[in-house]
Amino acid sequence: MKILECVPNISEGRDPVKIASIAEEVRKHPGVKLLDVSSDKDHNRSVFTFLGEPPEVQEAALSFAMKAIELIDMQSHRGGHPRMGAVDVVPFVPVQGVEMKEAVEVARRFGKELGKRGVYVYFYEEAATSPGRRELPHIRKGEYEGLREKLMGPEWRPDEGPHAFNPKSGAMVVGARFPLVAYNVNLKTKDFALAKEIARKVRFKDGGFPNVRAMGVNLEDKGLVQVSMNLTNCQVTGIPAVYEFIKEEAGKRRVEVEESEVIGLIPLTVLEGIVRHYVKCHRFSIRQVIEQRILESE
Amino acid sequence: MKILECVPNISEGRDPVKIASIAEEVRKHPGVKLLDVSSDKDHNRSVFTFLGEPPEVQEAALSFAMKAIELIDMQSHRGGHPRMGAVDVVPFVPVQGVEMKEAVEVARRFGKELGKRGVYVYFYEEAATSPGRRELPHIRKGEYEGLREKLMGPEWRPDEGPHAFNPKSGAMVVGARFPLVAYNVNLKTKDFALAKEIARKVRFKDGGFPNVRAMGVNLEDKGLVQVSMNLTNCQVTGIPAVYEFIKEEAGKRRVEVEESEVIGLIPLTVLEGIVRHYVKCHRFSIRQVIEQRILESE
Numbered sequence: 001m002k003i004l005e006c007v008p009n010i011s012e013g014r015d016p017v018k019i020a021s022i023a024e025e026v027r028k029h030p031g032v033k034l035l036d037v038s039s040d041k042d043h044n045r046s047v048f049t050f051l052g053e054p055p056e057v058q059e060a061a062l063s064f065a066m067k068a069i070e071l072i073d074m075q076s077h078r079g080g081h082p083r084m085g086a087v088d089v090v091p092f093v094p095v096q097g098v099e100m101k102e103a104v105e106v107a108r109r110f111g112k113e114l115g116k117r118g119v120y121v122y123f124y125e126e127a128a129t130s131p132g133r134r135e136l137p138h139i140r141k142g143e144y145e146g147l148r149e150k151l152m153g154p155e156w157r158p159d160e161g162p163h164a165f166n167p168k169s170g171a172m173v174v175g176a177r178f179p180l181v182a183y184n185v186n187l188k189t190k191d192f193a194l195a196k197e198i199a200r201k202v203r204f205k206d207g208g209f210p211n212v213r214a215m216g217v218n219l220e221d222k223g224l225v226q227v228s229m230n231l232t233n234c235q236v237t238g239i240p241a242v243y244e245f246i247k248e249e250a251g252k253r254r255v256e257v258e259e260s261e262v263i264g265l266i267p268l269t270v271l272e273g274i275v276r277h278y279v280k281c282h283r284f285s286i287r288q289v290i291e292q293r294i295l296e297s298e
Numbered sequence: 299m300k301i302l303e304c305v306p307n308i309s310e311g312r313d314p315v316k317i318a319s320i321a322e323e324v325r326k327h328p329g330v331k332l333l334d335v336s337s338d339k340d341h342n343r344s345v346f347t348f349l350g351e352p353p354e355v356q357e358a359a360l361s362f363a364m365k366a367i368e369l370i371d372m373q374s375h376r377g378g379h380p381r382m383g384a385v386d387v388v389p390f391v392p393v394q395g396v397e398m399k400e401a402v403e404v405a406r407r408f409g410k411e412l413g414k415r416g417v418y419v420y421f422y423e424e425a426a427t428s429p430g431r432r433e434l435p436h437i438r439k440g441e442y443e444g445l446r447e448k449l450m451g452p453e454w455r456p457d458e459g460p461h462a463f464n465p466k467s468g469a470m471v472v473g474a475r476f477p478l479v480a481y482n483v484n485l486k487t488k489d490f491a492l493a494k495e496i497a498r499k500v501r502f503k504d505g506g507f508p509n510v511r512a513m514g515v516n517l518e519d520k521g522l523v524q525v526s527m528n529l530t531n532c533q534v535t536g537i538p539a540v541y542e543f544i545k546e547e548a549g550k551r552r553v554e555v556e557e558s559e560v561i562g563l564i565p566l567t568v569l570e571g572i573v574r575h576y577v578k579c580h581r582f583s584i585r586q587v588i589e590q591r592i593l594e595s596e
Contacts, residue, residue: 034595239577259579280556289569295589297331298596
């Protein structure tokens, strides 16, 4: 069984009719399941989550993007979230039974199709065509408003599509990435400096664990502090590694862990890692989970 | 979403044609998934695993049992496993979103239907009609061969069906139980007495954890010993409780845990318990697992 996920972000979070008709394009594909649509009025942005076998997901993403491009006009878009285009970011995420290589191929084919239809496209993360284009914030610098000028230089020639400014749709960033796990550990202390210090130690940028982004957060209402993380590849650094590290670091200051929390959805394989680690169940497999077998038998 | 599992054991493990046509009866029910069929020639016995919404599972179990009763004649049955009838045991197991009460109701209705069709039935475990009939080994004592005599006494009057010996089909034991987790912890020692001692301490029968059966096993090939367990209700005693206890007991003798193993299939909720325990993720829910959401969206 193969599950590829697509989590596109579009620059429309206020008009429910438009959002519904864009979602409808995904629902037209019977092999694809639309799990979630989250719209934010302040950001004027919506995030869709759908998944299925790779070819079906690619097809659904294409209908989805074309409808969004038809309905969204960036010339009148206002919102609090950084953005560069009508269909702003389209990541493809291997959830189960899909190699990253295949997710990259889907992203590249999807981008090529959109290029043919006059949209221009940058590839990012695992689908990036050069190291300088891996990071989304870097590509998106200057946002929609700076795009016309950005496109005049050779450095920001799009990976696909015409090399000209498209005022209605802006640019689209398409890529492939590992499932992202939003994971927080709350500490039984009001010492915000400690949370920031531990966040610094745990994150890769400052010499910590690979594929970990982290920051300290002050949870004043709860009288706690938090190490808030994104685990960008749980096969490399999973929940047990960061939890145990934070527990130990806090313990040195006689601070206990209050609780930890997983935000949003995670693939079953993340739980496989936890079981293998904590009870030394080295051979445990998600294929031993009844619910997984039901999915496979369909 | 509701998932009820049915794991019937029949007294036929040698004739693949018969086994296939009994399995076919389950497959005729589109809402029910047949996950597994395991046949043992020495035991001359097969175990089927199928699941779905409770009413569909009840219907599938009925067609299944009627076909097995048609094809199996206990008068010529020989096999190594204790058994009392053609359809020997039919447990209904709540896997997800089903209360035990509902599983008991399904078992009772299923038993009543079979009673009407001339099969006689004992209810066991959570579906038992009296405390003396809770335990399968107790009901099955004397096996098929002792059944004629057993039925002559008032004590073993069946819960459903005619009160007379049916030589072709024998008796059927129908019930409801929690998912059973077969879980072993292997210890880095050849001290078999230690495994037996820890098994004694961990099992309920000798004052240990509720809903735990355990025995010591000598894994001579591997040069290890094992505490082999059945966890009969993981909501009461889960994997973390027994793993940590065994690790600590072994540690007192300076013996380490080599690894642990889950045998066969487990419900996703068992993993929920592990995540909540080890990383204090108290609010973690199986609804945060992508694969679970896919199932729910069907």
